Amino acid sequence: xxxxxxxxxxxxxxxxxxxxxxxxxxxxxxxxxxxxxxxxxxxxxxxxxxxxxxxxxxx
Amino acid sequence: xxxxxxxxxxxxxxxxxxxxxxxxxxxxxxxxxxxxxxxxxxxxxxxxxxxxxxxxxxxxxxxxxxxxxxxxxxxxxxxxxxxxxxxxxxxxxxxxxxxxxxxxxxxxxxxxxxxxxxxxxxxxxxxxxxxxxxxxxxxxxxxxxxxxxxxxxxxxxxxxxxxxxxxxxxxxxxxxxxxxxxxxxxxxxxxxxxxxxxxxxxxxxxxxxxxxxxxxxxxxxxxxxxxxxxxxxxxxxxxxxxxxxxxxxxxxxxxxxxxxxxxxxxxxxxxxxxxxxxxxxxxxxxxxxxxxxxxxxxxxxxxxxxxxxxxxxxxxxxxxxxxxxxxxxxxxxxxxxxxxxxxxxxxxxxxxxxxxxxxxxxxxxxxxxxxxxxxxxxxxxxxxxxxxxxxxxxxxxxxxxxxxxxxxxxxxxxxxxxxxxxxxxxxxxxxxxxxxxxxxxxxxxxxxxxxxxxxxxxxxxxxx
Numbered sequence: 001x002x003x004x005x006x007x008x009x010x011x012x013x014x015x016x017x018x019x020x021x022x023x024x025x026x027x028x029x030x031x032x033x034x035x036x037x038x039x040x041x042x043x044x045x046x047x048x049x050x051x052x053x054x055x056x057x058x059x
Numbered sequence: 060x061x062x063x064x065x066x067x068x069x070x071x072x073x074x075x076x077x078x079x080x081x082x083x084x085x086x087x088x089x090x091x092x093x094x095x096x097x098x099x100x101x102x103x104x105x106x107x108x109x110x111x112x113x114x115x116x117x118x119x120x121x122x123x124x125x126x127x128x129x130x131x132x133x134x135x136x137x138x139x140x141x142x143x144x145x146x147x148x149x150x151x152x153x154x155x156x157x158x159x160x161x162x163x164x165x166x167x168x169x170x171x172x173x174x175x176x177x178x179x180x181x182x183x184x185x186x187x188x189x190x191x192x193x194x195x196x197x198x199x200x201x202x203x204x205x206x207x208x209x210x211x212x213x214x215x216x217x218x219x220x221x222x223x224x225x226x227x228x229x230x231x232x233x234x235x236x237x238x239x240x241x242x243x244x245x246x247x248x249x250x251x252x253x254x255x256x257x258x259x260x261x262x263x264x265x266x267x268x269x270x271x272x273x274x275x276x277x278x279x280x281x282x283x284x285x286x287x288x289x290x291x292x293x294x295x296x297x298x299x300x301x302x303x304x305x306x307x308x309x310x311x312x313x314x315x316x317x318x319x320x321x322x323x324x325x326x327x328x329x330x331x332x333x334x335x336x337x338x339x340x341x342x343x344x345x346x347x348x349x350x351x352x353x354x355x356x357x358x359x360x361x362x363x364x365x366x367x368x369x370x371x372x373x374x375x376x377x378x379x380x381x382x383x384x385x386x387x388x389x390x391x392x393x394x395x396x397x398x399x400x401x402x403x404x405x406x407x408x409x410x411x412x413x414x415x416x417x418x419x420x421x422x423x424x425x426x427x428x429x430x431x432x433x434x435x436x437x438x439x440x441x442x443x444x445x446x447x448x449x450x451x452x453x454x455x456x457x458x459x460x461x462x463x464x465x466x467x468x469x470x471x472x473x474x475x476x477x478x479x480x481x482x483x484x485x486x487x488x489x490x491x492x493x494x495x496x497x498x499x500x501x502x503x504x505x506x507x508x509x510x511x512x513x514x515x516x517x518x519x520x521x522x523x
Contacts, residue, residue: 012402018379019386024395031399034460035371038364039407042414045361053412054419054472055270 005029065519068134068229068283072176075133078122082115082133086178089135092227093180102202102212102221104140105147105182111135114178129176130286136230139216140182141189142166142274143263151265152185152215154198154388155381166263167298168232168274168291175290180228183218187390189234189267190374190397191215192242192462197390201444204246205520206486210441213246213462215239216277220247223277225520230287231277234261236268237366238436238466240275244478245436245489249517250284250506251277255302255496256473259288262297268373269300270412271366271470279517281507284477285310288499309500313507320501322350325434325493328359329465332451336488337435340481344490345433347514348505354425354432362418362468365411371400372408419472426495431505435465436478436489466491475499477506479515487518 009028013020020028066074074080090108097103121128138144141151143162150156169179184202186194194217195201202217204210205225212221216233220243223231233240235253244251252275259274266272276287292306324330324345330338330353345351375382375397382401386394425432438461439449448455469476474496478489492509494502509515 009402016379016401018383018398018401020398021386024386024391024398027391027395028398028402031371031396032402035368035399035403036407039368039403039411041361041364042368042411043407045358045414047410047413047417051413052416053409054415055412 065226067280071134072132082118085133086111086115100221100225102218103181111180132176134177135180135228136177137181137228138232139185141265149265152187167260171291186215187393189215190393204441213243219277223249235273236271238463241436241466241478246441248480248487251478253476255475257300257302260295260298260301268370281510317508320430322348322431323352323354323429325432326353327355329434334439340488357421359468362471365414366467366471368411372403375400432493434491436491440486440488477502479506482518
């Protein structure tokens with residue numbers, strides 16, 4: 001049975017021309033689940049709209 | 060005069076400058092130690108013996124001719140193999156990079172160490188592309204802990220920790236993106252300095268995460284750490300992130316009293332997921348410094364999460380083409396993490412960088428009333444090589460994901476840290492002495508005071 005992230009992995013893999021062999025898929029999926037869980041932790045923290053990202057470009 | 064295995068850089072430089080020892084003897088002694096012991100430690104991937112001998116003989120010629128030599132005259136040192144060394148392909152722990160053309164010029168920090176008289180004797184093992192906390196490398200084998208060779212060195216600067224902890228060289232250089240100097244310093248029982256982000260040039264070193272990459276030294280004493288740090292400071296137009304601040308020497312300040320410094324213990328996140336040995340180590344250091352105040356660092360767990368997101372995505376960006384063309388030549392664990400990193404949506408990365416600025420402001424507020432924060436460098440002493448989980452209070456936790464939980468929220472905003480070794484038995488463990496940005500002097504003064512009190516020291520390697 002396909003895992004919930006598999007369609008997403010297939011689509012990004014195609015869009016980036018980044019190969020994901022079937023043997024790697026469980027580990028890629030597990031890592032992506034961790035990355036997205038941690039990213040959600042950051043995402044759910046409300047920041048003012050004016051917040052600048054840490055790296056500022058100086059012309 | 061022959062060199063003892065644990066002669067400090069300071070001892071060697073004094074002896075060489077004073078004519079009591081030749082630079083070539085100091086170099087040959089280091090090469091002999093490497094030859095004898097590194098078959099076990101596996102800390103070196105390249106030994107630059109001929110280059111080292113030529114450099115040492117040139118120093119001896121300078122001394123014989125009465126020319127002035129630098130403060131590191133004749134001191135052998137080695138570098139993590141992501142530093143460019145002229146004539147070597149900069150492998151950065153990988154199989155793929157071995158196909159690169161040999162570097163034409165040394166990394167800036169090597170040039171500065173050698174300008175101060177130090178002698179490069181080789182390049183050191185590391186986790187592939189620095190995406191590692193264990194010191195294990197699938198291509199070169201693991202570097203081994205000098206206090207128990209069945210255990211991890213920590214990573215990714217594993218060879219740096221092992222070579223200094225094993226007293227093969229008194230100074231090594233490494234890199235720290237999320238903890239890769241502080242973790243091996245902790246497991247291998249040595250001092251490590253992760254300076255302020257932007258303090259030391261990264262020019263001609265192989266990158267990992269441009270937003271978070273730092274370079275810094277390992278040593279067996281605080282004086283040696285300061286000697287190396289002072290020699291490497293200064294602006295460098297070849298690294299866009301390098302400060303324009305001038306050299307701010309720390310060595311002359313080390314002995315200054317720390318009586319007026321306000322020292323606090325980092326609470327919250329930094330007191331969770333810790334084994335008893337980490338609690339003991341922080342407790343000993345805090346007691347020696349008279350620190351009782353516990354300061355909560357707000358949102359440190361989220362800071363760690365944001366550091367993780369920036370790391371995996373910037374790392375993926377760096378390696379995207381190699382992931383397309385040579386995926387089977389990566390360590391599979393590194394490859395699968397990087398591929399996943401390439402799939403994280405961009406807005407989440409942007410939010411992590413915005414959160415970074417918010418979090419920086421919180422810490423700046425704390426440093427208005429505190430000069431130093433204390434925190435564990437690692438949650439535990441060195442795990443066994445290949446160990447997958449550890450058990451904390453009855454809960455099984457993955458080792459790799461948790462080794463750096465206390466270092467990541469600090470490097471995330473580039474604060475300077477000295478990792479100091481507390482010589483517990485049977486294994487040492489490190490404590491982070493964390494200061495405000497650009498105040499390496501404060502962290503190093505505190506580390507020196509602790510060393511003078513006998514609270515922290517680099518234990519002798521048990522394998523020699």
